Amino acid sequence: MGGATFKTELPKYVIDTSLTGYITEIEEVLLQPEEVTAANDALTALVSRTNERVAKRELVAGIERRRSPAV
Numbered sequence: 351m352g353g354a355t356f357k358t359e360l361p362k363y364v365i366d367t368s369l370t371g372y373i374t375e376i377e378e379v380l381l382q383p384e385e386v387t388a389a390n391d392a393l394t395a396l397v398s399r400t401n402e403r404v405a406k407r408e409l410v411a412g413i414e415r416r417r418s419p420a421v
Contacts (some may be wrong), residue, residue: 381389
């Protein structure tokens with residue numbers, strides 16, 4: 351985790367270079383590996399039981415509700 355590197359060079363416009371030193375100095379562990387695994391397992395289970403067609407229909411309906419003017 352702390353020794354992660356990008357496979358390709360990071361474009362200069364992606365991050366402000368003045369923050370690079372600050373970001374690379376952060377070593378605080380926010381989640382333990384087992385917490386990451388548990389979260390990943392929960393998300394994988396959620397995805398496996400989600401009906402994509404229904405989920406997309408509900409997403410579109412929600413967007414349309416927010417777009418339509420309040421009556």
